[in-house]
Amino acid sequence: MNFKNFKLNLSNKNKDLIPQILTVLFLILVVIYFTINAQSNMGNRGISFGFGFLSQESSFDITFSLIDYDGSHSYARAFLVGLLNTILVSAIGIFFATILGVTIGIARLSQNYLVAKSAEWYVEIFRNIPLILQIFFWYFAALRALPLTVDSINFYDISFLNVKGWYVPKFVWTNFSIFFYSLIFAFILIYFLAKYAQNQRDKYGKQIPTLYLSILLIIGLPFLTFLVGGVSLSFEIPELTQLSKTVYVYQGGVSIIPELISLALALSMYTATFIAENVRAGILGVSKGQKEAAASIGLTKGQILKLVVMPQALRIIIPPTTNQYLNLTKNSSLAAAIAYPDIVLVFAGTALMQTGRAIEIISITMLTYLSLSLSISVFMNWYNKKMAIKEK
Amino acid sequence: MIKSIKTWILVGFASLLLVACGQGGGGAGSKKSKTLDNTKKAGFVKCGVSQGLPGFSNADEAGNWTGIDVDVCRAVAAAVLGDADKVKYTPLSAKERFTALTSGEIDVLARNTTWTLSRDADIGLTFVGVNFYDGQGFMVRKASGINSVNDFRDGISACTNTGTTTELNMRDFFNSKNIKYEPIAFEKADEVVQAYDAGRCDTYTTDKSGLAAQRTKLSNPDEHKVLPETISKEPLGPVVRQGDSVWEDIVRWSLNTMIEAEEYGVNSSNASSLKDSDNPAIKRLVGAEGELGAAFGLDNDWSLRIIEQVGNYGESYKKHIADTGILPNRGPNELWTKGGILYVPPAR
Numbered sequence: 226m227n228f229k230n231f232k233l234n235l236s237n238k239n240k241d242l243i244p245q246i247l248t249v250l251f252l253i254l255v256v257i258y259f260t261i262n263a264q265s266n267m268g269n270r271g272i273s274f275g276f277g278f279l280s281q282e283s284s285f286d287i288t289f290s291l292i293d294y295d296g297s298h299s300y301a302r303a304f305l306v307g308l309l310n311t312i313l314v315s316a317i318g319i320f321f322a323t324i325l326g327v328t329i330g331i332a333r334l335s336q337n338y339l340v341a342k343s344a345e346w347y348v349e350i351f352r353n354i355p356l357i358l359q360i361f362f363w364y365f366a367a368l369r370a371l372p373l374t375v376d377s378i379n380f381y382d383i384s385f386l387n388v389k390g391w392y393v394p395k396f397v398w399t400n401f402s403i404f405f406y407s408l409i410f411a412f413i414l415i416y417f418l419a420k421y422a423q424n425q426r427d428k429y430g431k432q433i434p435t436l437y438l439s440i441l442l443i444i445g446l447p448f449l450t451f452l453v454g455g456v457s458l459s460f461e462i463p464e465l466t467q468l469s470k471t472v473y474v475y476q477g478g479v480s481i482i483p484e485l486i487s488l489a490l491a492l493s494m495y496t497a498t499f500i501a502e503n504v505r506a507g508i509l510g511v512s513k514g515q516k517e518a519a520a521s522i523g524l525t526k527g528q529i530l531k532l533v534v535m536p537q538a539l540r541i542i543i544p545p546t547t548n549q550y551l552n553l554t555k556n557s558s559l560a561a562a563i564a565y566p567d568i569v570l571v572f573a574g575t576a577l578m579q580t581g582r583a584i585e586i587i588s589i590t591m592l593t594y595l596s597l598s599l600s601i602s603v604f605m606n607w608y609n610k611k612m613a614i615k616e617k
Numbered sequence: 618m619i620k621s622i623k624t625w626i627l628v629g630f631a632s633l634l635l636v637a638c639g640q641g642g643g644g645a646g647s648k649k650s651k652t653l654d655n656t657k658k659a660g661f662v663k664c665g666v667s668q669g670l671p672g673f674s675n676a677d678e679a680g681n682w683t684g685i686d687v688d689v690c691r692a693v694a695a696a697v698l699g700d701a702d703k704v705k706y707t708p709l710s711a712k713e714r715f716t717a718l719t720s721g722e723i724d725v726l727a728r729n730t731t732w733t734l735s736r737d738a739d740i741g742l743t744f745v746g747v748n749f750y751d752g753q754g755f756m757v758r759k760a761s762g763i764n765s766v767n768d769f770r771d772g773i774s775a776c777t778n779t780g781t782t783t784e785l786n787m788r789d790f791f792n793s794k795n796i797k798y799e800p801i802a803f804e805k806a807d808e809v810v811q812a813y814d815a816g817r818c819d820t821y822t823t824d825k826s827g828l829a830a831q832r833t834k835l836s837n838p839d840e841h842k843v844l845p846e847t848i849s850k851e852p853l854g855p856v857v858r859q860g861d862s863v864w865e866d867i868v869r870w871s872l873n874t875m876i877e878a879e880e881y882g883v884n885s886s887n888a889s890s891l892k893d894s895d896n897p898a899i900k901r902l903v904g905a906e907g908e909l910g911a912a913f914g915l916d917n918d919w920s921l922r923i924i925e926q927v928g929n930y931g932e933s934y935k936k937h938i939a940d941t942g943i944l945p946n947r948g949p950n951e952l953w954t955k956g957g958i959l960y961v962p963p964a965r
Contacts, residue, residue: 368815470762474772564803578780581740
């Protein structure tokens with residue numbers, strides 16, 4: 226090829242492309258170099274590489290698991306236990322952080338001096354203390370403050386709180402699947418009801434009380450299954466058992482371990498401060514004229530917040546709040562410090578130690594967090610798009 | 618397909634191992650040792666220790682490390698560099714220790730590490746010997762009325778450390794007794810102690826030496842006791858990277874020298890005066906006979922320096938384990954000639 230002609234043929238756009246292509250090529254070379262290097266280094270040290278270990282028996286037990294697990298299951302199963310525990314604590318954390326954050330955010334703008342100041346103090350205290358210290362504080366403070374098993378705090382003889390956890394009754398179902406399908410069926414009915422109601426409103430201006438009908442459906446349908454579907458529910462109440470002279474434990478029921486409680490508490494209280502600030506910024510970001518206009522057509526304070534301010538504020542609130550959700554999920558990896566069996570403790574901790582497969586396990590763990598974060602991101606972006614201004 | 622996944626995953630971690638590039642390794646079989654050369658060049662031995670276990674490796678307020686694990690590194694430094702103080706200590710968690718060694722961040726791992734088949738064979742490590750024979754036990758509150766492991770019942774909760782063999786032994790033990798238990802595993806020993814102290818768990822299980830050491834950190838040490846049973850074998854010893862056989866030999870024989878010195882009654886105060894001893898084994902130990910050091914590229918006084926600067930195994934044990942009240946009784950860690958199981962191959 227004639228170099229001169231080639232040069233002449235370059236449009237402006239192509240000129241910009243060349244440095245980019247070179248950069249990408251350079252990055253690829255660097256990556257290849259590191260890969261070859263790592264492989265030869267591992268080869269020299271006699272370290273094998275592979276994922277075969279995932280199917281081996283893990284031979285360690287985990288305190289708390291949402292699925293059936295013990296040491297005779299595989300490392301892959303242990304990974305799943307850790308992942309589910311991470312998702313569980315993140316979901317609980319996100320749920321409470323959102324409720325608390327929105328409440329505090331709105332409270333900070335309250336006309337009431339005491340309410341506004343308390344909210345401000347809350348935000349300033351909890352966002353300025355490192356999270357790991359808060360986790361330790363809630364965990365060890367809770368452990369020290371809670372009574373021993375034998376003098377548990379008793380809630381109506383069905384639920385007990387002590388240093389070993391919070392024991393609640395376990396639901397024992399018969400024909401649970403019928404109950405479950407009736408719930409799903411109720412949701413499907415509600416979906417069509419909402420569509421129908423919107424249609425009626427748009428076409429004929431007719432108001433259908435969807436909320437009450439939905440509540441009726443969601444309670445009524447499952448309730449019917451108890452009467453005619455053969456579904457029944459009983460409770461297994463935790464019982465105090467004596468193991469030795471001073472050692473007692475509650476058996477039966479469901480035990481919520483203190484590690485989960487304190488981790489979820491610390492995560493949601495910490496993240497709530499940031500969400501509160503997002504909410505405050507979002508509300509302040511809605512122009513004053515909007516509120517005044519709403520007031521002038523006779524809407525009440527509550528209606529203004531619900532119908533005028535919040536829908537507009539949400540557009541400002543959602544993107545930074547997505548960040549907070551991601552942070553909370555990633556911060557849940559601090560669980561290892563207080564023995565909550567999340568993916569870092571179980572998989573990147575114990576499993577890594579037992580197998581010694583650092584590269585494989587850390588890469589799986591990193592990919593897992595990446596996928597978790599991306600899923601949250603995708604969901605929040607979808608929600609953000611839904612909430613964004615739709616120009617008509 | 619699998620090959621390509623492997624490649625891509627390796628990519629992300631290559632940078633970690635790049636640090637290791639150029640250190641260690643060395644051709645197996647040759648007399649050259651890259652680790653030895655690098656250590657001489659750097660002027661210190663890179664030693665991985667625990668984050669603080671009294672008696673084994675523990676730092677005082679001034680940052681001086683002491684303990685029987687520390688003494689292994691000091692012995693290597695005395696042999697290789699002529700000065701037992703030329704050691705750089707890296708405190709490591711149970712989780713980090715093997716990666717630190719295989720990546721070349723440290724050259725000797727002396728961190729109360731249990732010698733097991735999978736660790737030795739599978740992950741690029743070589744155990745060079747045993748400097749402490751331990752076993753896993755249980756600590757309980759005296760008031761609990763539990764006097765032996767046979768008093769454990771379904772529902773007992775047990776605190777321990779993650780990333781150690783204790784987690785596995787605990788499962789084997791409770792399974793064999795058919796007892797349902799609640800395992801609570803913390804990353805750091807200090808948190809285990811705090812949680813056990815607060816009553817989160819009914820028993821605390823780890824190596825017996827560890828239990829004895831950690832008991833001192835409880836708010837009321839006298840209210841707790843270690844149960845008599847030992848549920849596992851825990852031979853603890855120093856570890857090196859696989860592939861540098863000369864370095865491996867240096868560390869192995871530094872430890873063996875300390876034990877053999879005790880066997881022949883050679884200690885830090887009488888070593889130099891024993892150069893003209895009648896016993897050829899003693900003469901070899903203090904470098905007055907034979908050319909033993911040449912086998913690993915060291916001079917002939919390497920073993921004398923170890924004994925003079927670090928002392929023999931008995932001195933080290935007495936100073937760090939017995940006199941500190943951790944385990945006054947040497948038990949299995951007594952010489953084979955005195956009823957224990959310490960027995961090393963002869964240095965000749």
